[in-house]
Structures are given as structure tokens and as C-alpha cells.
Amino acid sequence: MLTDRLAAVFHEPDCATNRAKSDTARKAGCRAKAPTPGAAAGGCAFDGAKIALQPIVDAAHVVHGPIACEGNNWDNRHAASSGPDLYRRGLTTDLSDLDVIHGGEKKLWRAIGEAVDTFDPPAVFVYQTCVPALVGDDIRAVCAVATEHHGRPVIPVEAPGFVGSKTLGNKLAGETLLEHVIGTREPETTTPTDIALIAEYNIVGELWQIAPLFERLGLRLLSCITGDARFHQIAQAHRARVSMVVCSQAMINVGRKMKERWGIPYFEGSFHGLRATSDALRNFARLLVARGAPADLIDRTEALITEQEARVWRRFAPLRDRLAGKRVLLYTGGHKSWAIVSTLQDMGMTVIGTSVRKATEDDKDRARALLGEEGTLFGAIPNAEMYRMLKEGEADIMLSGGRSQFVALKARRPWLDTNQERHHAYAGYEGFITLAERIALTLDAPVWDQVTRPAPWEDEEAPP
């Protein structure tokens, strides 16, 4: 039952948000604070589940629902692939009212068959959405029979939009992987330095900024859940020696259950920023050595960190003056709430405030410690207030996602995209330099001067 799986997520013991709750609040679930109708932003659980699984690049992702669920939504993120691009196809049953009246199961069955015949994928993910959930399409049963019939996993993803938020959907996607995928295949070989990344989606190729570091250290990325993943790589994730949960809010349940089931220690971390990246590498080395990897890994890791950080600072030198003292308003969420703060501070900028939406208590503590006296921790900032802060020049630049960009742009202030629609990769040591360059280019762009210049008629109207 879906409710059982929801309960498991609501009671996730390693979720910092859950830990901070009372027993009754935990029972009420992740949606204890329901969104306000008419003043809500953000996606639904289906959205979250799709985001978390779609980066599996060689699988077919079939959305069982009306056109809104996929027609308005396909191929709209920049999760990158090094090979197959089946994951970018928009596949849907496009339910009509007749399908709803007759029930959508038969159409889904045929759609799965067509996906298998056309694309011959190693696996098919079938996403439940509100309408078929409401009319009672049993996608679990359809998927079970289809798995048998087509001789490959056909996996039900039961996260219809109405069950809750995008974050909840991320976690339900994690539960899906735990139930149907992880542990279903043994890797051909294993090494004492096999690692897994959890909730790293390879947005605009960020994984590829990190992968060379692993290679330098002799770490083998056995499984990335789910960025640039092939289906079989997810299936063998249970043989990793250590795992890292990159976005804790999204898939902490996967890290915790992999630890319980297969004894894989995990840590929470981020690749956004120098300190975070170096910490992540140190954590991998420490935990791998504790599990029997050669002890020199720790020294080699320190050597790599020293080398990489020195290299970053050499490359950063010409940018330093352009960024020094600039005031940033950061509007993001999750682990980025603190990870980007430390990055910007390392660049010599002042963060006047960061938002801690979708952040765990732990994330918030870290952000608070970093900001100290000079910055404010925000929840959601009303757009009008954000506009005022920018227009009145309290910040020189805003870093945020696509939704809030126009608040900055209509205030004629510099803005840089740091969310999933971004076009540049900001992970690891490479990403630090890329981010610094992009901020400098944005701040110094000639356009800001032009759009704040008075119009000719304003001069005319001015008193002589």
C-alpha cells in the first residue's frame, strides 16, 4: 500500500527534519505543514519522483496520466548523459476522458509494450499520477505482469502528485529504487574503493567535474544514483564500500537503508564549494580506509586536496578584485543553502542573506554558523520584499533559481542561475572557478549600466 510506503518516509530516522519533530508531528507526515492554497510554490510528488529517477539515461520513463503531467514537463531539466538519450524522450499514455471511464490499465499495458518494442530499454519506469491513482488503476499489477512478459524490469513509481511535495516525491523515488532495483544485480568485479553517490543528478554535467578527482584517488564510482546512470549501475549499488548522500533532503532514506541492509556507511555532503568538496573527499578516504582500503589513501587524498586548492587559488587570483566585498542575496534551498554560502565567502563576497527552504535542521545550523552576524537566514521571502531589497541596492547580485529570476531582472539587478535550469556546472574545484567567472561576468556585464540609464525624455523633463 502506498500509505505504508509513505509512513516509512515520514518516520525516516536519519532525516534531520524528522528527528527534530515530536512523535505526533512525525505521524502527521512530511506534509504536516500543508501548502497554502493560493500562495504555494513548488512541484508535486510526481515531479519529485520523476526528477530523481529520470537521470537514469538508458531506461524508458513512461508517465501514466493526462497530457499535463508529461506534455508540459518533458525534457525540461539539464541532467546530462554521456551516452544514451532515451531518458529525454517524452513518453506518456496521454489519458483522455474515455480512458478514464474505461480505466487506464489496458492502455498502460499497450504503452509499455510499445516502449519496449520501439526502444528495447533495459528497464521501464512507470509513473503513477493523480488521475489513474484516483480511478484505481493498479499499476503495480500491470508492471508485475509486464515484467514477466517482457523479460525486463517494469517498475511502478507510485508517487501521484496529490500525496505531497516534490521532496516527498524524491524520497518515494528512493523507496522505489530500494524496493525494485538496488541489489538486483551483482557487479562483475568489486574493489575495496568502490563508492556510490546518492541524489547526485549530473545537472549540466556536474558529476564530470568530480569524477576525475575520484579517478586520481583510485576510487571507482560503482553507482551514481542517479546522474548519468545506466540501469544496471543502480542495480549494483549495494556493493559500494561507502556512499555519500549529496542532497540529504532528497534521498537520505536511500543512504540509511543501504547502510542497514548491506552495511554501507554513508555521509552527507556536497560538492558545491572548495571546503565542501575537500571535506567530501576526506570523508570518502576515512570511511574507505576504515573498511579496509589501503591506509595511504588518506595521505594521497590530503595531497590531492592541497594540490587542487592551490591550483584553484592561482586561477582565482585575477578574479579576486572583481568579486571582493560584493553583496549577494542567495535564494536557494536544501544543502545549497550553506554550501554556496561558504563558497561565496571563500571568494571574498558578503552574503547578506540565504534562504533555507527545503533545508534540514542540520543544513540550517550550518548556514547560521557561516553567516554569523552579517547575514540573515530567510524562509520564503515574498517577491515584493525581495524586489525592494534588490531595487534599493541592498544586494549587488542575486543567486537563485528560474522562478525568482524576474524579481531581480525587473529590479534591473544582476542575477545568476544556481538551480537546475542553469547552463554551467558549479561542482568541485573546477566548478568553483566556473562560478567565480560567471559571477564576475554577470556583475561586470555592460547591460546593467544600460538598463539603469535615464531615458532621453527624463532628461527633457528634468528642470534646467
Place this chain on the structure above:
Amino acid sequence: MTSAMTSAPTRRKALTVDPLKVSPPLGAALALLGVDRGLPLLHGSQGCTAFALVMLVRHFREAIPLQTTAMGEIETILGGTDNLESAIRTIAAKSRPSIIGVCPTALTDTRSEDMAADLRGIRDRLADVLGDTLVVPVPAPDFVGGLQEGWAAAVHAIVEAAARPRPRATGHVTVLAGSHLTVGDLDGLRDLIDGFGLTCTILPDLAGSLDGHIPKDWRPVSLGGTPAEALPDLGRAEAVLALGDHMRPAAEALRDRTGVPVTVMETLTGLDGGDRLVAWLTRLSGRSAPDWVRRDRSRLQDTLIDAHFAVVGQRIVIAAEPDLSRALVTLCTDLGATVPVAVTTTRAPDLEGMPVGQVLVGDLDDLETATRAAGGCDLVIGPSPAIRASTALGAPLLRVGFPQVDRVGAQHVALTGYRGTREMASTIANALIDAHAGHHGHPPPSRAETVHDQRPHACPAAAAD
């Protein structure tokens, strides 16, 4: 001209691959954003709004005011009336919109919620909070049609909710603009109407709201568009001009409510379309066309001549909603191209009459498959997601329609009237010129070798020309 189409076959496939269609509530929301201080509200789960919003943001590169009733599991089981009321109360109090358009989604429609009845009760209970704010139910659920149908339903609903009987007003035109018209088209249309000494009200008017301007302050509602005060007066006009066949029901409703005569023009693209409009305005105004309009017509004719050399005999395939398809097919065939395949989103009246090889109600995968089966093409015209099909077909993509997520300024590209047609004719010709650049044929191998052997410094390509 190719033979009339084979009849649109029923799609038998169960799996849509790369949808061309977006959801009707998205179209309805977009139409409501064409009313000044408008705010659309989708009655469904948060994702219904989030997906539509992100797509609109990516196309227009503008803030999109769009709200959700945020239906959760409990409301889905027990009914969404409370969420609807609470959303309307919050929006009315916080954002003070002139109009709240409420669209059901597949979620609430499957529940068979009687939204119109709910709204009547809510309007009564919230009279104090709502004040002048108009609350309009827009029956455009996800199941029927695409953007165009949702847009049409919204305009129809606004007419039904707002238009009042008014005396005829000489010299004023009410324009009901279809979803296939861009900001650039509306600007051109307004200039033309003005050129005949007439005034107009355009509904919806995206040229006022989503034209990409920078307002003086932050507003949580649409930044312009048809003034809300003009809505009761939609019938205070000498004539109603409906642009696009999908505007017909709204226009007829306006005629029935107000008695004002209606003219429907399916397309204003092409010389014929431009001429029809100019003739109509001439009759209505009793004035002859101003000099600049005459000059524009002459320029268009000259461009049609210049452009046709690149286009005649070429094969162009089209993926667009029905009324945009009509416009594009008209222009392509006027220029002498053939259209072996046109893929569209829904069965619309008279699609069978289009001079194309085959009309399919389908997706972008159908576009690729049918075009390949028909022997390929030289150019694809469609929205941004058609890039995959166009790459697979080895033909360039000319981006037209919705969404265009990889273009800046898409809303300013016009394709109607003398000017818009001229621009689009040039664009089509230029795309084909680029596609065939360097294709000058090849000299016969033996001759080329001989020339090359004997005269090593000569250019064989030039010799072959």
C-alpha cells in the same frame, strides 16, 4: 499544390512519444494573463501549476503569475471546495487581481467536482474580500485538446462572465485574438486598425502583458493586457473580429449576448489573409487604405517573388496546433512549397481541406516517422521540442509556436498581415537557403579529374557551375 489530404487516421498507438500537445489549462492560464491584472488559478495538485508555470517562463522569459489550489491527498478524497475557497481568499487579499480565472485540471475533473456551483457559493461568501475582482470558471480540463482549446475556453468564459448588452459604438472593433498570434502580430494588427481611424479592444492582449517590458514596480498579477473595465463593454463595438477558427464559439457567444455582428477570419497569414483584413477594415471604416499599408502590400509581393525562388518545390513539414498549422500551410504553399506532412494536436473543423499530403493528430515522433515514410523534407517548422525530429530527418528546424525554450524574443516574431507575412516568408526562404548552401551539384567525375589533371590551379566547382 498537392492533392487534398488523406483523412486524419485515428491514432491507434497507446504510447505518445515526445508530445506536441501541452495541456488546455496552460492555454487557459495564458489567455487569462492577457487581461490586465489577471491571475489564473489551476484547481489541482501543485504540479499542475508548477509544470505549466515553468514552461511559460521558459518560453516568454517573463514572470508568470499562476496559482494553485494545492490539492493534497485528503482534499482529493473529500473534495476540493475548501481549498478552492481558501485559494481565492488568499489571492484576492494578497494580490488584488482584476480577474481570477479558475481552471479545473484532470484531477478535479475526474472527481467530477461541480466547480461552477462551488464558485457561486464562494463568490457570495467572499464578497467583501473580492470587491471588484471577477471570478471566472474556465471549463478547460486536461482531457480535451491542447493549448488552443484551453485558450478558447478561457476567452469564451470571460465573454460569458463579463460581457453585457451595450449600444453599438461606431468606429470601434472588438478583436478576439487566437492563441496562435504573437505579441508581434497584435502590435501589427493594432497599427493597422489605427491606420483606418478605428479604435479597438483586443482580448486577450498579450502585447500588453507578456511583451517583455520593465514595469516601475513589482506586481504579483499580469503586467498589462485588456483592461478589466473594457470587459463588460466587449459588445460596445461596431463589429467583432475573431481571429482563428478556435475563437468562433467565443465570438458567437458575444454576438448572442450583445447583438454585435461577428466576422471570423481563420488566418491573416499570406497575401490573401492580409487582403481580407484590409478589405474588411476598408468597408468598416469607409476609408481607403493608407499609403503605408499600400506600400506594405507592395513590399510583401516583392518579397514573395524573391522568397519563392528558394522555396518553390521544396518540401516543408509542420508541427503546430490547428490554427497555426493553417497559417503556416497557407504561407508555405503560397510560396510554392509542398507540405507532405502536418502534425497537429486535435481534430479541428476543416483540417481536411488543407492542401497537404497528410494531416496527423499526433506527436513529434509521428512527425518524424510520417515524414520519413513520405520521402523526407527540406525544412521542419514547429516548436523547440521538434529539434529531435528535425535532426533525425536531417532538415533544419524553424521555430514557430509554443514552446520556444531555446529562443530569445519569440513573442515578437510576427507572421500575420502584410508585414508579418513578409517577415515570415523571408525567414522560411533564408532557412532553406542556409539548408542548401553549398549544394551546387557536382561536376561529372571523369571531367573533373581531367580538368584537375591538366589544369591543377583551376577550380572544378566553378567550372561545373
